[in-house]
Amino acid sequence: MLRLVIIIVFLGSFLVGCGNSIESFEGQIEKVETNRFIVDCSDEANKGKRGAIIDIGYGCPVQFTDQTTFRNESGNSLKMSDFSPSSIVNVILVKPVNIRKNIEKEKSFVLTAKEIVLLTRAEDR
Numbered sequence: 001m002l003r004l005v006i007i008i009v010f011l012g013s014f015l016v017g018c019g020n021s022i023e024s025f026e027g028q029i030e031k032v033e034t035n036r037f038i039v040d041c042s043d044e045a046n047k048g049k050r051g052a053i054i055d056i057g058y059g060c061p062v063q064f065t066d067q068t069t070f071r072n073e074s075g076n077s078l079k080m081s082d083f084s085p086s087s088i089v090n091v092i093l094v095k096p097v098n099i100r101k102n103i104e105k106e107k108s109f110v111l112t113a114k115e116i117v118l119l120t121r122a123e124d125r
Contacts, residue, residue, distance in 0.1 A: 020048065021096035026119065027060070029087045036063040036110070037083065039091060044099040058103055061110045062091050069115045078118060088120040 022044060031038040041060035064070075070078040083089065092115040102109040 020100055021098045022093070023096050024090060024092040025099070026088065026090045029083060029085050029089060030059050032083065032085060036061050037089070037116070038062070039089060041099050045103045047100060049100075058099075060099060062113050062116070063110050064113050064116065068113045070118070071115065072118045082121075083116070083118060084121070087118060090117040090119055091115075092117070 025039075025041055025044045027040040027043070029037050029039055038059040039062050040057060042056070042058045044060075045058040064080065070080060070082065072078055091111065091113050094112040094114045097109070097111055099111075
């Protein structure tokens with residue numbers, strides 16, 4: 001019986017810890033660099049917080065590789081040069097990440113994009 005209780009407690013705490021990992025997020029491109037974008041991820045960093053939320057913006061480094069695809073909402077292929085600061089994008093990650101946890105631990109991290117979808121260009125806003 002004691003063994004069963006320990007297993008249930010362990011599994012429960014494991015599942016709670018995994019619950020905040022995300023596979024994608026939307027945000028505004030803050031900066032375009034050679035092989036990555038800095039994308040506003042404040043909504044993900046603050047998701048689930050209780051009480052007063054500090055009014056700080058968080059920029060997540062999103063790197064892209066040769067396997068990263070760039071497209072628009074219609075599915076048309078784009079190039080990295082089609083993206084500019086202030087554009088709104090949906091970033092689909094290679095593997096799920098808990099952004100809030102990394103920010104709270106002040107741990108440096110880089111997100112790797114499997115796909116970046118252009119939702120709104122800066123010029124269209």
